[in-house]
Structure formats: structure tokens, C-alpha cells
Amino acid sequence: MATNLTTGPTAPSGHSAGAGGGDLQELAKRHLWMHFTRMGAYADPAHEVPIIVRGEGCYVYDQHGRRYLDGLSALYCVNIGHGRAELGEAAARQARDLGFYTNWSYAHPPSIELAARIAALAPGDLNRVFFVSGGSEAVETAWKLAKSYHAATGEPRKHKIISRYLAYHGTSMGALTATGLPPLREPFEPLTPGGRHAANTNSYRWAEDRHTLWAADAIEEAILFEGPHTVAAVILEPVQNGGGCFVPQEGYFQRVREICDRHDVLLISDEVICAWGRLGHMLGCERYGYQPDMITTAKGLTSAYAPMGAVIASDRVAEPFLHGAETFVHGFTFGGHPMACATAMANIDVLENERLCEHVREREDEFRAMLESLRDLPIVGDVRGAGYFHAIELVKDRDTKETFSHEEAEELLRGFLSGELYRRGLICRTDDRGEPIVQLSPPLIADREQFEEIEAILRPTLAEAWERVVKRGG
Numbered sequence: 029m030a031t032n033l034t035t036g037p038t039a040p041s042g043h044s045a046g047a048g049g050g051d052l053q054e055l056a057k058r059h060l061w062m063h064f065t066r067m068g069a070y071a072d073p074a075h076e077v078p079i080i081v082r083g084e085g086c087y088v089y090d091q092h093g094r095r096y097l098d099g100l101s102a103l104y105c106v107n108i109g110h111g112r113a114e115l116g117e118a119a120a121r122q123a124r125d126l127g128f129y130t131n132w133s134y135a136h137p138p139s140i141e142l143a144a145r146i147a148a149l150a151p152g153d154l155n156r157v158f159f160v161s162g163g164s165e166a167v168e169t170a171w172k173l174a175k176s177y178h179a180a181t182g183e184p185r186k187h188k189i190i191s192r193y194l195a196y197h198g199t200s201m202g203a204l205t206a207t208g209l210p211p212l213r214e215p216f217e218p219l220t221p222g223g224r225h226a227a228n229t230n231s232y233r234w235a236e237d238r239h240t241l242w243a244a245d246a247i248e249e250a251i252l253f254e255g256p257h258t259v260a261a262v263i264l265e266p267v268q269n270g271g272g273c274f275v276p277q278e279g280y281f282q283r284v285r286e287i288c289d290r291h292d293v294l295l296i297s298d299e300v301i302c303a304w305g306r307l308g309h310m311l312g313c314e315r316y317g318y319q320p321d322m323i324t325t326a327k328g329l330t331s332a333y334a335p336m337g338a339v340i341a342s343d344r345v346a347e348p349f350l351h352g353a354e355t356f357v358h359g360f361t362f363g364g365h366p367m368a369c370a371t372a373m374a375n376i377d378v379l380e381n382e383r384l385c386e387h388v389r390e391r392e393d394e395f396r397a398m399l400e401s402l403r404d405l406p407i408v409g410d411v412r413g414a415g416y417f418h419a420i421e422l423v424k425d426r427d428t429k430e431t432f433s434h435e436e437a438e439e440l441l442r443g444f445l446s447g448e449l450y451r452r453g454l455i456c457r458t459d460d461r462g463e464p465i466v467q468l469s470p471p472l473i474a475d476r477e478q479f480e481e482i483e484a485i486l487r488p489t490l491a492e493a494w495e496r497v498v499k500r501g502g
């Protein structure tokens with residue numbers, strides 16, 4: 029596995045700094061610490077920090093006025109698209125009433141109303157909402173809640189969490205324990221104890237004779253190995269982002285649900301990406317028809333117009349904390365921030381009024397067909413995903429599924445694709461934390477025009493990548 033951490037949204041690799049962005053360029057280079065970024069690349073005066081100044085619909089504009097199709101919804105989060113001023117207006121109205129009050133022992137109308145609305149949208153008895161400020165905090169909270177739940181129900185030794193190889197669940201120390209990407213984990217070891225990883229659902233790389241529910245059964249093996257009396261929870265995304273949009277096999281989540289029930293292990297559905305329309309449903313688990321004990325969510329909850337996350341817990345999980353002195357001793361100052369709640373309410377209004385889940389369900393076949401049409405390129409090995417969340421796996425040899433060496437992947441993604449796609453006006457994600465992939469997750473309002481634009485940029489760029497890296501290199 030390649031160990032570079034800086035793959036991500038496509039970004040320039042060598043644009044000369046043009047007129048107009050001068051001051052901001054200098055200030056960015058001098059003062060801004062960008063996340064997961066090889067900042068050394070910007071020591072070269074010829075390399076510009078990409079500065080995005082404006083957004084509208086599916087498009088964003090940089091400081092030079094260049095337009096980009098935001099094929100990644102920023103970071104899988106601007107679900108309703110850019111420039112929706114009504115979300116900011118809702119936050120401003122809330123600021124006039126009550127800019128902030130805490131949810132530590134107090135409540136306020138926006139958090140109450142949003143909690144009730146989320147509970148009404150979530151399936152089954154997922155009726156209790158604990159607000160946080162982002163995805164890592166949501167994962168951190170869900171794991172702590174799983175431990176606390178078991179302790180409160182007489183199983184204090186149940187503390188471990190099982191997740192999957194290559195899965196990304198966040199960067200804070202607990203969430204990082206669930207994250208299954210060694211290059212992100214190793215620099216910060218020792219991590220929170222109690223993490224264990226099992227196979228993911230990447231059947232493209234399975235032996236052909238493997239049973240379709242093999243990966244689900246691998247979770248039971250992990251629970252049995254650890255000892256069911258020590259395992260608190262299993263955390264899984266409906267479609268796994270890390271490694272490139274691994275979809276579940278038919279019946280996978282039903283089998284995992286049975287396994288969790290058999291061993292009294294809580295099932296956490298990590299929907300930081302997969303909720304709020306991304307898979308064509310408000311909650312990702314609806315797409316695959318399973319009932320988790322908790323959902324972790326963030327990003328699209330506000331379409332990223334305000335930083336917010338949540339854990340949606342079942343009545344069963346909340347029940348022990350509703351009696352006597354039992355307390356979930358956990359919280360964050362900004363959890364349930366009124367302005368973020370107002371933003372989330374306005375966002376859900378847009379999702380509902382503009383029928384964006386339905387739109388994704390109606391259009392995803394067309395989106396998929398466009399990506400599938402790229403399979404005639406020799407570099408395209410696999411196309412996978414669901415809803416508006418898809419990945420293309422790049423291979424050296426389609427027949428043998430041979431992948432790229434570390435050096436080749438470096439040249440392919442960082443040396444060429446990332447900068448070239450951005451230069452041609454497409455923001456998407458190039459990544460090689462598993463096998464090299466290009467990932468697309470456009471705003472939910474994207475339609476045929478955007479699909480055609482994506483293809484018009486991807487096709488020649490991938491063809492050129494093959495020529496440069498495979499033909500010339502080989």
C-alpha cells in the first residue's frame with residue numbers, strides 16, 4: 029500500500045502564481061496550516077495554493093475567476109450545492125434570537141426541534157439525538173456511548189470496537205483507532221486500546237470462489253477471537269469510502285445484524301458521508317434495509333454550511349440513561365449549537381422541498397452509466413459505488429487486475445492526475461490509500477450536464493495518464 033497521506037481533492041501541482049491572488053497566496057503560505065497537505069510543495073514560489081473564493085450550484089471559482097466542477101461536494105459534504113444563501117439566513121435569524129446556548133443540562137428550541145425532526149426521519153427506534161461538531165466527534169461519542177451502555181447494563185468488560193481494513197472513521201484518538209489505514213495510525217501510536225479490524229467488502233479483489241457473505245462472517249470471527257464479552261460495537265459505513273466506495277454484498281448488513289445480536293454487540297452505521305441524500309435516502313442504512321443501534325452523521329447534515337455532527341441512538345441504547353443518576357458523562361461545548369441547528373433545519377427543508385433524494389435515485393443510473401462507459405479505457409479496472417458516491421479503480425492491466433507500484437501510483441496520482449484534472453476544471457478525489465482510485469461525489473443537484481462535463485474531462489485525462497505512466501513507463 030502506498031503510504032502517502034496527501035492524496036485528496038484534485039489540486040494544482042505546478043501552476044504559476046498569477047496576478048490577483050498575490051496577497052492571499054503569501055498569507056496562505058505564511059500562516060495557514062492545511063490539513064493532510066504536503067505543505068513543502070508550496071515552498072516553491074511557482075506552486076500556488078488553490079484558493080477557492082466562491083461557489084454556486086455544482087461549481088466553485090478560484091481567486092483567478094477560474095471555474096471548477098465540484099465533483100466532490102468539497103469533501104463529500106456540500107450536498108445541496110454551493111451558494112444557498114437561505115442556509116446562512118436561517119443561521120442569521122437564529123443569531124438574532126439566541127446566538128448560542130449550551131446543551132449541557134439545558135435545551136433550546138433549535139436543538140429540540142432538530143432532534144425531533146431527525147428522529148422522525150431515522151428508521152425504527154432511532155429516536156435519541158446527541159449533537160456534536162463533526163464526524164470524528166460523532167464516532168468518538170458513539171464508541172464511548174457503546175461502552176457506557178454496556179457498563180450500565182452490567183457488562184463493563186465490553187469495550188472493544190471492530191471496524192474494517194482501509195475504513196476512515198476520523199482522526200481523533202478514539203476515531204483513529206477505528207480507522208483502518210495504517211499510515212494514518214502509525215505516527216500517533218499508541219492509540220486508544222480496544223480496536224480491531226476485519227475484512228472489508230471489496231469483492232473486486234476477492235478470490236472468485238469466495239462466499240458472498242465471507243466479509244460479514246469475518247466480523248463474527250473477529251468478535252469470537254476477541255471474546256464477545258469484551259466487544260462493545262461494530263462500526264461500518266453503508267458504502268465504505270476508504271479504498272474507494274466498497275458496496276456491501278446482497279444480505280451483508282442483515283448477516284452483520286444477526287451476528288451483532290447473537291453476541292450483544294451494538295451496530296454503529298457510520299453515515300458521515302452516506303446520509304442526507306448521498307445514497308438517495310435521508311439515512312444510508314435505508315438503502316440496504318438494515319437497522320443499526322446508532323448512526324453517526326455530520327457533513328451533509330448541514331450540507332457543510334455549519335460544522336455539525338450527531339449520534340442518533342436507539343431507544344434501547346438510550347434507555348439505561350433515563351433512570352436515576354445514570355449519566356452519559358460526555359459532551360462538547362458546541363454540540364447542538366443553535367446556529368448550526370437552524371442551518372441543518374434549512375438544509376433538510378431544501379432536501380425535502382427539492383426532492384433531492386428522489387433526484388439522486390432517478391439520476392444515479394445515468395451517472396453510473398457515464399462512469400461505466402469509461403471501462404473501454406485500459407486503465408479503468410473497476411467502477412463501483414451507489415447513489416452519487418462512486419469510484420473508479422485504476423489498474424495497469426485490466427485482465428490480471430495488476431495494480432501500480434508505489435512509484436507508479438505516485439507518478440500517476442500526484443505527478444499527473446491530481447494536477448491535470450484540476451487544471452482541466454474538475455475537482456474530484458485521487459487516492460491510493462488502497463489501490464489507486466478516482467472518486468466522485470458531486471452535489472445532489474448534479475444532472476446530465478454535469479455528468480457529461482465529468483466525462484469530457486475524465487476520459488481524455490485518464491487516457492493520457494495511461495500513455496504517460498503505463499505505456500511510456502512499461
Ligand SMILES: Cc1ncc(COP(=O)(O)O)c(C=O)c1O
Pocket residue numbers: 162163164165167196197198199265269298299300301326327
Ligand atoms: C465515514 C467517516 N467517519 C468519520 C469521518 C470524520 O469526520 P470529520 O472529518 O468531520 O471529523 C469521516 C470524514 O470524512 C468519514 O468519512
